[in-house]
Amino acid sequence: MNFDSFEQALHICMTATPGSDEHEGALIYCLENAPPELKDQIADALAKFHKKQPDHDHSCGCGCNHGHD
DSSP: OOOHHHHHHHHHHHHHHHSSSHHHHHHHHHHHHHOOOHHHHHHHHHHHHHHOOOOOOOOOOOGGGGEEE
8 A cells, every 4th residue: 555644554553443554554664654652552453463472352443452562
């Protein structure tokens, strides 16, 4: 995906269906283009995107990881 700005990609991160190609593309763009103070938070979100947890409902979109590491 191509994005015109960090703000556009951030909006997609917040509104796209978790697990979709659009969501992953926006997370990657944001990670590459984020202000330094946000990079750690975005890297964590991207790691959670790829983490498989059989007892976690990935579609909830809460980002809290339901107490799992």
